[in-house]
Amino acid sequence: MEAAAAGPRILANRRGVAFDLVQANGSVECVVTLEALEAYFWLEPGASDARTLKCFGDGYQRIAAIAARKALAHPSANVELTPSDFGRRL
Template sequence: MDSTFAADVSLSADGKLVLFFISAHNQSVQCSISREALEQHFWLPAGANDARTLKAFADGRQRITAAAERRMLKSSGAPIALNTAEFARQ
């Protein structure tokens, strides 16, 4: 899938999610990945600060985006929430 990854990345108010958008096929979808998934599959240390959390996301961006794209194919524009189970299958 040919998608564009928006530079618009932020943390949720409670710090438990990284929020981002992906765009593909004239569709933009809000996505999130849990901090737990970043800790378990993207080497984020437990208790890491916000800057380190966003760096872990940036470092794993290609894999995270690919997972979101797979989910996007199955959804109808609904927000996509990625968690540890999504990456345990890979």
């Protein structure tokens, strides 16, 4: 029996939001940095945890798509998304 993937959570060091990306071949632990959320998802600096998770949720489709592409390009158990991942033209 498999455990369910954990929901998005603020990292203890408040550096980003961690989430699990479930793919056909398994799960990848991902982090999108607060810097990326501030630069590309209208998160205000110093925002509350609730506001941070709302911005993450609002941008989840785009965040998950970029995380999936990065995981395919660079297979790893962990993926970190920074502003440079969102600023690239594919």
